[in-house]
Amino acid sequence: MKFWSYLKDRGVSMGLQLLACLLVLLFMYAFAVPMSLVAVSVGIIFSFTLLSWILDYLKRRTFYRELTGVMEQLGEKYLVSEMVEKPDFYEGEMLWDVLYTTNKSMLENITEREMKTREFTDYVEAWIHEVKIPLASLNLMCRDLDRKYIRQLDRIDRQLDQILYYIRSGNAEKDYLIRRVSLAETVKNVALKNKDDLLERGITLEVNLESDTVMTDGKWLEFMLNQIINNSVKYMKREIDGKSGEMMEHESGKLPVEPGKTPGEEPRIRVTSGRAENGVFLRVWDNGIGIPAEDLPMVCRKTFTGQNGRRGAKSTGMGLYIVKSLCNKLGHRLDISSRQGEFTSVTIIFGENDFYFGGMHSDGNISGNLSEM
Structure with missing residues (x-):
């Protein structure tokens, strides 16, 4: 976050603060307050106002720099809320909460889909194994018949193997x-x-x-x-x-x-x-x-x-x-x-x-x- 961007974003509030300080000084002058007291008051008000601006800017800059840096380096962008600490200013907290809620919702959906996919693949694997049992029996029963029947059974068996290994290729860690x-x-x-x-x-x-x-x-x-x-x-x-x-x-x-x-x-x-x-x-x-x-x-x-x-x-x-x-x-x-x-x-x-x-x-x-x- 650049300082000029911060000034542009906070310009209205800063202008109002400066206007308030100016009005206070005018009232002090109107009531014949000694100039030495006016000068001290101006110095204190301006110093603390400037310090509050600088501290607020540094706090925001730290958060936004960390956020953009993580976004550039992170492959799974949706995990950004897990990698960035929750800030202590209102707008940052709102942004962090939105990112966290979005991430949580998406992970829940992904987990649900993965469970359904896993259930389906487990069912298909079990079905293939069940089909292979009568297929092997048919293969033995057809040994004395025309070889063309054996070849067709072998083709079915190869296609079943192809489906089985296609499924397993997506879950390699389960079977190697x-x-x-x-x-x-x-x-x-x-x-x-x-x-x-x-x-x-x-x-x-x-x-x-x-x-x-x-x-x-x-x-x-x-x-x-x-x-x-x-x-x-x-x-x-x-x-x-x-x-x-x-x-x-x-x-x-x-x-x-x-x-x-x-x-x-x-x-x-x-x-x-x-x-x-x-x-x-x-x-x-x-x-x-x-x-x-x-x-x-x-x-x-x-x-x-x-x-x-x-x-x-x-x-x-x-x-x-x-x-x-x-x-x-x-x-x-x-x-x-x-x-x-x-x-x-x-x-x-x-x-x-x-x-x-x-x-x-x-x-x-x-x-x-x-x-x-």
Whole structure:
């Protein structure tokens, strides 16, 4: 608060005070009060009036400076009343009370909405688990029937998993355990889940893991890898031709891009892992239809299906969005490169940092708040 702004705001009251002082002096002069007494009276009145103005200004300036400073630095502006002390002048008290009441009302509304959202997500999670029980029974009952029934049940199961992990991605702290996870075991489990689709489409799955263990959540990694391989299977084509790849720049270092397709090459998915400059990478490469260049920056956006999704593949646009969200929660990075008609490469980079290796328990596990990662 600038002094001139204060004078402008208090100008009327100050003018009236000065006018009152002047009238007192005139009355004293009219009643023949000695000039020495008038001078002393003028000095006392003016000194105390000026002092009251200065003290009032300093008090207001302190409060408003603190208020504006907190507002500039605070991310959650609605918490300003919690960070600023209640002032001892009337206008400031009124402002503080308004801010406090507004903040209290909003927090109550947020808490109520969060409770309703939590109740809904808990219900959906419970419902999904209940649906999975008869689904698993149906899967067993249909083993001797046509494989197409099994595939439809598997599709339902994958969609249920997608919903489940989408919900959990918003409440990550409820369901995660960071530990050393075997990439070989994870790839094996995902390959078994997709065995029927791979065999039916004649897709060769190649696995070459130079680095076998990473620090992550095993369940989440398995889900993410399953989503990526599902996409590779979904957007695979049988007759292919193409070119070779190149080096891909990434913030974790240079990662070699898998080569493209050659005429007559059979459909294949290649899962590889290795060392990056700042950690370990796990890559899923396929020689499918690829992603158009204009769609590539948006493939991880929520509900984005792109040209490939609109050409007949039944896409919800949620798979890579959930994978990206889970990677962010776990402190990993996701990189996607592609060339339309040639290949698609999806890479998860597991960074190595002090949180993972400094906070690890003796059993190789880590617990903590994902929001700190």
